Amino acid sequence: MTNPEEEKVTEKKSLNFIEAKVEEDLANGKNGGRVQTRFPPEPNGYLHIGHAKAICLDFGIAEKYGGVCNLRFDDTNPTKENMEYVDAIKEDIQWLGYQWGNEYYASDYFPQLWDFAIALIKRGKAYIDEQSSDEIAAQKGTPTQPGVDSPFRNRPIEESLDLFNKMNSGQIGEGKMVLRAKIDMASPNMHFRDPIIYRVVDTPHHRTGTTWHAYPMYDFAHGQSDYFEGVTHSLCTLEFVVHRPVYDLFVDWLKEIRGEGDSMDDNRPRQTEFNKLNLNYILLSKRNLLVLVNEGLVSGWDDPRMPTICGFRRRGYTPSGIHKFIDKIGYTTYDALNDFALMESAIREDLNATATRVAAVVNPVKLIVANYPEGQIEEMEAINNPEDETAGSHKIAFSRELWMEKEDFMEDAPKKYFRMTPGNEVRLKNAYIVKCTGCKKDENGDVVEVYAEYDPETKSGMPGANRKVKGTIHWVSCVRCIEAEVRMYDRLWKVENPRDELARLQGEGKTLLDAMKEMMNPDSLELRPVCYVEEYLAAAKPLDHFQFQRIGYFTVDKDSTPDHLVFNRTVALKDTWAKAL
């Protein structure tokens, strides 16, 4: 018997506006009660966290309502696209945990789109314009001023037909002529002012080679592709709102020409727009990310500071952490700027539940337990994850000489400092309680060794260990540890809103590159070439996740080898002590 109160709580969670719309469409029997979505990336770059938001929606809606989500590459511009991107996109979607139904390409529809264009020309709804792009732009008017008709607008149909064929045969140079839909040059919607629907591109296409020279534009490909595939809900971001009337018009024309219904029936895809992701301290524009990579400001698309899916993966972010984040921010029609702290909290929440706890010293100083027998080694038990009893434990070696963090010793400590300071007792995690007796400094006054004495009765697990001490610090054995490189990553940009700041700096006359250099956080990467980690990590493989106790979450980098371990900091632990300072 379930408690009715409990049931109420579980069904409480509200639908986002898109889910509500889908349910309404379903209730009204639209598209025969079917739900089909698509994720339509252009293969011209790597996917970033903004795409992850779209992916979660496209695949999530299909999953929730028993439909399918297909992957469709919107590959209508061969000058920017290639197969490297196609493969990377597929890898990233799968890593996020989704599997598409079919793999489609807009380029597969070039023949149907061509036929559609021919049909429009024959009906006097499209014409070849031979003006330059400047002339066309000038005639288009502005948002506040109507456009004027092209002198070619009413040329004979036969002429347009002939020239359209020539456009596609390689006889017409790029930019010499275009095919335009004849709609309304005075429309308040700029996209209705006789939009260009085909242009000449001589760059070979990554899939169709040199078969075509005339390529459809986005507006002439997207809605039609959706229609060919049977998409019911075409979800995209808010900047496409103004394209929706064009989308609908072309689908209407297509249906009519093919004799497959009219604008009034329900057998058609519908576009719905949601807010795209904006995150503070993050820059998502593909163009800008490309500059970062090409100019060597980062190590590549998968640099752990990049907001790309592959960058986040290498940084140590997890698919489930990303899902938690996407769930938290939601889908609306408000252009929000999300706080990156929400992203980090989602990642911490996920990693806290799953990451194995280990000891690692990232800023080492030697700790000598003076009264511990020289040469003696003890195997201590270390719990793998206090949040998960089934995670078990592993062994960690204890010895007379240990590595500890420099920050965990202070000669003159403030009152609330619960770590190593002369005369103070501290617990060495999983081992003994020790009392700090002093330190040794070099000629510069820097601490080079810390001294302590242990209480043999206080070994973890023994009755004497129950004594209360305020602080616990981590350590690794000098004789039984592994040297490792640790890369401490932080935010790439020092400004909260890099997009606006970039525009501002460029407005001052700075080049894009200079503006970027000025905005970059000099501490975005701090290399710690010599750190010490416990031996347990010898077997760690790339993308394994760990919590370095008291420091943060780390993953093994792809550069890591058994002889030279490399760890990336995913995100630091919350540090209320640092805040108190």
Place this chain on the structure above:
RNA sequence: UGCCCAAUGGUGUAAUUGGCAACACGACUGACUCUGGAUCAGUAAAGUCCAGGUUCGAACCCUGGUUGGGCAACCA
């Protein structure tokens, strides 16, 4: 001098569709802790952009404004 869209604590998202403005992140207390993490308990923080209107009742509907975003690529 256009068209379209939006506006709810610091941030984001809700509000049974016209009925006590709630949740998360963040912040701050305190408890607990062999991680200054986690966990637990609690506090502060919006009266819903503004002005009118409809209504017994408005965050929600209407009118007018304000502010912000989008639209003038042979990009998607």
